[in-house]
Amino acid sequence: MNHPKITAVSPLVEHVDVSSQLGINGWRGVELEELAFCIHLNLRCDPSDSQALTAASTALGVALPLRPNTFHEASDIRIHWLGPDEWLVVAPTTDIHLVDKIVSAWTGFHHSVTDITGGQTVVRIQGDRARELFNHGCTLDLHHRVFKVGQCAQSLLAHVPVLISRRVDDANGTCRFDIVVRRSYADYLAKWLADSAEEIGFVNRLGNSQQPTSSNNRSQVSSASK
Amino acid sequence: MSRSLRVANGGSIRRTRLLSFSFNGTLYSGFEGDTLASALLANNVRTVHRSFKYHRPRGVVGSGAEEPNSIVQVGSGSKATPNLRATQIELYDGLTARSVSGWPSLRVDLYALNGLLGRLLPAGFYYKTFMRPRFLWSWYEHFIRKAAGLGQAPREADLDHYDKLNIHCDVLIVGGGPTGLMAARAAGRAGARVIMADEQAEMGGSLLSSTASIGGKKPGDWVETVVSELTRMPEVILLPRSTVTGYYDHNFLVINERRTDHLERPDPRLRRERIWRVRASQVVLATGAIERPLVFSNNDKPGVMLASAVSTYLVRYGVLPGRKIVFFTNNDSAYQTVLQLVDAGMEVVAVVDVRSDPQGDLIQQVRSAGVPIFEGHVVVDVRGGTSGLRMVLIARVNKTLDEILSHKGELRCDVLAVSGGWNPVVHLHAQSGGKPVFNEECASFLPGPSVQNERSAGAGNGTFGLADCLREGAEAGRRAAQDAGLTGDGSVDIPKVESHVEGSLHPIWVVPNGLAEGRGGKKFVDLQNDTTVADIRLAAREGYRSVEHLKRYTALGFGTDQGKLGNINGMAILADVLGQAPGKIGTTTFRPNYTPVTFGAIAGREIGSTFFDPTRKTAVHQWHVENGAEFEDVGQWKRPWYYPLPGETMNEAVRRECLATRESLGILDASTLGKIEIRGPDSAEFLNRIYTNSWLTLEIGRCRYGLMLGEDGMVMDDGVTSRIGEDHYLMTTTTGGAAHVLAWMERWLQTEWPHLRVYLTSVTDHWFVTSVAGPNSREILTKLCTDIDFSADAFPFMSVRAGTVAGIPARVYRISFSGELAYEINVSANYGRSLWQAIMTAGQSLNITPYGTEAMHVLRAEKGYIIVGQDTDGSVTPGDLGMDWIVSNGKDCIGKRSLSRQDTRRENRKQLVGLTTVDPTLVLPEGAQLLNEPAKEFPAPMVGHVTSSYFSPSLRHSIALALVKGGRSREGSMVYAQLIDGRVIPATIGQPKFFDPENQRQKV
Amino acid sequence: MKNKYSIFSLARNAVTYHENWREAWRSPEPRKGYDVIVIGGGGHGLATAYYLASEHGIRNVAVLEKNWIGGGNTGRNTTIVRSNYLWDESAHLYEKSLRLWEGLSQKLNYNVMFSQRGVMNLGHTLQDMRDIERRSNANYLNGIDSEVLRPEQIRQIVPIMNTSPHARYPVLGASFQRRGGVARHDAVAWGFARAADREGVDILQNCEVTGILRHNGAVTGVETNRGRIQAKKVGVVVAGHSSVIASMAGLRLPIESHPLQALVSEPLKPILHTVVMSNAVHGYISQSDKGELVIGAGVDSYTGYGQRGSFSVVEGNIGAIVELFPVFSRVRMLRQWGGIVDVCPDACPIIGKTPIRGLYFNCGWGTGGFKATPGSGWVFAHTIARGEPHSLNAAFTLERFSTGALIDEHGAAGVAH
């Protein structure tokens, strides 16, 4: 049977039409951008099992960070520490064999690899006043001396559970954070961000919508859900 | 009649900016930089308020947060703001304010009759009367309530918005006076992240009304220099108009920043107020001191002011609050103000000093300036009215200050400036857990040992000399930075200031007037609550002797000023009455807020329909919206409740949705159910412990229903769990219970059974889930999915298969909550919309009908399936639900032991039954209570209640589930639902199964 | 009667400048021993002593209070009084209390300002409404006044409430008990103290119990900071400190002590004429006779004896109030404080015997015992005097935690205050 066009829809699709807004004094304090449709994997294994760790880093090309609240990154794959035995991998959509790689690397170890791609999205917040934006609803100390590039933390932002990571500043030195937010909360959080940025202004690039999906990455989802 | 009291020049007001404002309907003008209080004084407005109990006229007493009298209502409509202190309102053009008391007007206040009846109204009088006849109390209360209260709450919703910021810092400095400025400078230079907050519009604190030179500069210029240095430091945040209102545990402080009230036309994007939630490594309290009034007869008359306020109005606002000023003091500081007045060329009538031989440098200067000083004298009474003072009466007093030796006559004046010494602002120190200690020298309380990471400095620490304040501030800032771990050099030079020798203060708590106690004019201790010395004595006499009883019996310190002026005097007076030292009596408890904080600011931005609480939405939420769904709140989720077609009632819609599902095909968005991945070799064992039934035998690809108990044996959650792989399960939970169940299982795993090799991961958000239910569900799935064999044998009830539905990789479960043949399709939520659309399109010919939670509830109730939380309530066991079968005998599980307790194994517990009403069209209300026979008298014995109840469209009669005492053995007998509206509805007990009791339909 | 309170005695005393008022209660030295010692000078303890003397003729009684009477939860609560509880056992107990409230000022000759202005309990979800119906029907059948209000009716009674169907959690309805209301908390303690004192009860303030004396499994007295005092029977009514006293007697209780906070606004002219409670958005509010809005919410999650809690609870609470009453957004919060509430697993009190003979406990009232003050004292006095519970408190034993016969008021009714 012929199926209608299958498209992936980002949880922020409704925000595509939200127009950017200038703040007081014409500020453009932050840019809000969605990095939709990344692959999100939740990994669990025993961190004292060095063989399992080695197997994972070989498979992924990056070592699992063992230092709390840090992430490792290589060739577009980022692995975030979530807990002493839990990590979040965020990888580009194109990395379709990722799950298979890690699952097979871990065969024989007590582990868990869970595809949660559909369950969360990444919002990038960059700009001179990004920290201020967070401060409206998050109790973490994000000061540059405290929360350095390479660090990440799970916390609450406007009562919503999020993972915040401090990324390398962009070429102009404006600082950049990525937050991972669960799909069901994403719309609320995006509205909250825009509201909180009222004074400082924001540039909206949320809601990367309706990306046509190649059959490739559909099979990716398939293998993850077997 | 109004003549201006503005002096020709001086003050830091901007005289080029004339502002007009109204007070009680009269137009006045003032300058930019004025407060409402200074502008009113400049316009010679004397009476600004009527007192709470006696409705005596009251004028401005202070110049800041301590002000008890000048409470006003500002603005109107959605901007109406009650109970602001005129001393803290920055003037802007067009400001409108009015008194909060006085009826019909401030000048002629009929309630002032209370004053005549004053003797009938001692402290606590209402506890002694209004008791008979009993039914009249509500009538009395009506008038008591009307007489009470200050301003009026707005009648319109607030259009302003508020904001919060969380912030961490190394050093939080409270107070931007000389002490705070030096502390900030030192801490800032050491490289610390500094926040300095001051409640006033500008930094500078008492320097704003000082004329002393500092480091060779005028005070204002010096402040300017420091502020501009601080502004250049990137890690320093200066917050004017920001009150530190609360000091909580673990060095968490709350700052209330006011951002727009002083602006005529603020940018609408600016949030009116902002709460800073500060976690400070170290805190420096440089909060200064508040001058203490003196307590004498009629000390509340308009025109009696704090000496420091007189100084502030003159130096800072260019207002001379009177033409002829008398000073009344027991210490040297007021002499400073006398000199300021003299320097400005004003007339000072005299200084009345209780000390018989005051010594300090300043006294000499005042004397040589030719101002008469009445040593060893007191003011025994004052005369005056709503338009100000006329004179004060003075008398000679004995050495111990408790007896009048001789009356000395009167001094004509229009202002009496009083100073009874200084009370360091120890509020925040006390809030932090510190215990203020009484200090004899300043006759007040000073900060005690620190409990949290906090230090006091300057006047707030009882250090009153400017030079000492500067030094102490710098030191406090430097050390705070050090203690916060900063290693930078925090040294600063201490600017030179002139200093003088000060004489000591002679405390006097009540000024005698030569009459017996309670005679003569009232002596007010708490101006806002009209608490007098006589009230305090009465309270002590009646046994209310603890300082806390005193406070509650007399309302001392209970007002919006929280007793900033009156408390210390009141406690000392009590101590005196009881013959104890004030230090022994102690203070009442200091609590947040230091000054009142707007509710809106505390609520912050997270209010209203969008932000009050996060809303969780499923991947097809927008489709539901576009298709007219009404939503039901389940936890934070929005779930489609029903989808009315135009003109359709809820009942009609639900009926249509139910019938379509039973007859052909319904589709439900079931994404909100909790979903937890369980992985690891011990998963089955884990499930065995968590669920009541056995999980060791479930085959891969099969599903099983499970019931979860609390350790108390009561049903906590339920759901279907399926075995996906060898060591891999997927559990579903109720929508509302999802987070709790995951947390609960994690807790058992981590704390009790860490040896079990199991990992839990929430996948609730990852999977979009839709249930396709009805006799035609197999047909549509066969259409949409070619890689799964949907035949009954290949894909039996209670199993799961992986495949591709509408081109989307999916897991398909054959489970049913409706009793129909049904499938639940799970796909990555990114494809939720595509899947939903595809099904809707494919189902068109089958009359596919989306149904909401209401129809879902009807369908499941027809089958007798329970909803945890609706048919159970935290007191229901599996046995009560007729589900003993699900509690496995062969093993332990959480909560099992509780089931064998005496009460949980009792016969006559409430048990789940089905009810059918005798009149099939009557739907029992959910929550109806059941009786064995209609009640003739009350209380009547109840035997159960209705938990779920609907009209069943398929059966064409009403159905209900109920919990009834011993219900399972009562099949066929009658119960009566007797309702609050008087109706009695008879119903018959039956099995909790109404439709297809043999479950034929879901198994086809 | 000497020193009886009335408008006439006020007038009489006014003539003499109020110099002749006698103390409301004496401050005697502790005697060597008493028939009954009541530990805890809160409302419940003082009421117990009063009813021991007035109903059971046991006058050789002392109330021992470690600080000042009424300074515990009695002086910190939001004063909501109602009796519309779900389960029969609680409903009967609280209704007894409400009946006592209705004549209390007269009985004590002290105006406790009991104001029956109605208590409204809002429902925001369909399940809230089922629970409200269920409870209201039960109340009705238990002979307790009760109504279920629709949003239009709520709007009429409280026009300033946000009853918009578009609210995040719209108000779907409410239960309403018109006989419910508020009372002046301090006056309740003082009124009972004065009345008990007149019956001969010794009220000993600044008298902290530091030990429970026992012999052969029976209580014989208490150790205090003012010395040892003997007693034939000891009744413990110390709310948040119940576990502390229990441990002095070698017992543990099914209780945890949590901070519960409350706050008041600045005083306003009358604007809110009933008590409004919402468990779903977490806040309840009334306006006192003095004009301030009296506001509370739920407990802090951790145990705490600090009489203070966390700011986040206050934020949530005020958020809820502003959500329900947008007109209060510009009103300001004056003061905030905390109490220590003794929370039982089933949100119901424990009133009865202990394994130690002569030692009785009355505790576990948690967040909602102010309304029970007279009733609790009444049944506890009976229990101590007779050595057996009254039928009204028979179900509220410690044994229920072993048998499982809990009276689960929060499970079903979301009980708060």
Place this chain on the structure above:
Amino acid sequence: MLEINCPWCGPRDQIEFSCGGEAHIVRPLEPENLSDDDWADYLFYRKNPEGRHHEQWCHTAGCRKWFNAIRNTVTYQFETVYRIGEDLPEKTSR
């Protein structure tokens, strides 16, 4: 507002945590062999001390790990935190 030191993540604001009450209550191995009183003791009875208290916390909004803490219930100060499975600090350090 407490600041709680997660043994994994370091100091975080209280709102990220949930409190689990008294620590070191071990679930009986054979509940069926307990008397109703003993079972009630495990289920409901608590020390609830005024002062030093061993309790469990979970870093709910962070690493999701449960841990133990010793906290004073009057001052609210934490004396120490330690991971599940780690010895009680008093055994080791005092």
